[in-house]
Amino acid sequence: MLSSNIEYYKPVNIKETLELFYYLKGNNKRPIYYAGGTEILTLGRLNLVETDALIDIKDLKECQMFEFNQDYLITGAAISLTDIEEKNLFSLLSKASMEIADRTARNKITLGGNLCGQIFYREAVLPFLLCESQVIIAGYNGVEAFPIEQIFNQTLQLQDGQLLIQLLTEKKYINLPYMNIKKRQQWDTGYPLLTIASIKIDNQLRFAFSGLCPFPFRSKQMEAELNNTNVSIEERISKALQFIPGEVLDDVEGSKEYRLFVLRNTLEKIISEMEVR
The missing domain is CATH 3.30.43 (Uridine Diphospho-n-acetylenolpyruvylglucosamine Reductase; domain 2)
Structure with missing residues (x-):
C-alpha cells in the first residue's frame, strides 16, 4: 500500500x-x-x-512536446493518450492509443506510463516498433538516443533513475498504409485478447503484437515468413507461428488455443487487405 x-x-x-x-x-x-x-x-x-x-515530470517541456521538427515527429513521454488521439499527428499511434482503457483513464494515462508500466500489454509501443523509432532517454550519461529495437526488449530497458523523455519517428512512416486490430473477448474497454498493428513499406508488411505473449514484440523472423508470397497465406501464417518469441498466453482473457485461432484469422485479414493497398 x-x-x-x-x-x-x-x-x-x-x-x-x-x-x-x-x-x-x-x-x-x-x-x-x-x-x-x-x-x-x-x-x-x-x-x-x-x-x-x-x-x-508532466510539465517538463521536453516531455510535453508533440510536434514535427525537420524530419521527425517528436512525441513526449508525458503526453496523455487522449492528446495523442485528438491531435492525430500519427494516425496509427492515434488508433493504438484510443483503444487503450476508456476515455476517462486515457485522459490520465501518458505515453511514457503505458510504455514503462507493469501492465504488460503496452500497446502504444507497437507503432514505434514498426517504425524503428528513436528513444530519447536522460540519465547519468546525459541525454542519449537509442534505436527502439536496441532498448526495448519485452520492456523498456531503463537503468535505475533513467528517464524516458521522447520518441522520434521519421516522417516517412507517418502516412504509410496501416491496420491496427484489437480483439477482445469481454467488454469494449476490457483488457485485449490480442492486438496486431501492421504497416506497409517498400511493398513489405511489418507486424507488431500485444496480448499474444506476456510482452509486446515485433519479430522479423515472423515477418519474413508472412511476406513470402511464393506460398499461400495459410502456409505463410503457419510457418510464421513457429517463430513466436515466447509462450502464448493462456489466461482469463482467452486460452492459448483460442488466441492462436484469433491470431490466424486476424493475420489472414490483415495480409489480404494490406497486400492490395
Whole structure:
C-alpha cells in the first residue's frame, strides 16, 4: 500500500529532475517518476508499487512536446493518450492509443506510463516498433538516443533513475498504409485478447503484437515468413507461428488455443487487405 507520507517534488527541468532522483535514492528514499499516476495508484493499492517520493515530470517541456521538427515527429513521454488521439499527428499511434482503457483513464494515462508500466500489454509501443523509432532517454550519461529495437526488449530497458523523455519517428512512416486490430473477448474497454498493428513499406508488411505473449514484440523472423508470397497465406501464417518469441498466453482473457485461432484469422485479414493497398 502507498505510504500516507509520500513526499512530492516538481522539478523544472531535466537536470534538476535527475539530480533530485539520485539525491533521494542516496538518502534511502524510493523515488518514482510521476506523470499520469494511474498505475501508481492502482498497483499501489495491491502492494505492487512502493514509493515514498513522487517526482512530477508532466510539465517538463521536453516531455510535453508533440510536434514535427525537420524530419521527425517528436512525441513526449508525458503526453496523455487522449492528446495523442485528438491531435492525430500519427494516425496509427492515434488508433493504438484510443483503444487503450476508456476515455476517462486515457485522459490520465501518458505515453511514457503505458510504455514503462507493469501492465504488460503496452500497446502504444507497437507503432514505434514498426517504425524503428528513436528513444530519447536522460540519465547519468546525459541525454542519449537509442534505436527502439536496441532498448526495448519485452520492456523498456531503463537503468535505475533513467528517464524516458521522447520518441522520434521519421516522417516517412507517418502516412504509410496501416491496420491496427484489437480483439477482445469481454467488454469494449476490457483488457485485449490480442492486438496486431501492421504497416506497409517498400511493398513489405511489418507486424507488431500485444496480448499474444506476456510482452509486446515485433519479430522479423515472423515477418519474413508472412511476406513470402511464393506460398499461400495459410502456409505463410503457419510457418510464421513457429517463430513466436515466447509462450502464448493462456489466461482469463482467452486460452492459448483460442488466441492462436484469433491470431490466424486476424493475420489472414490483415495480409489480404494490406497486400492490395
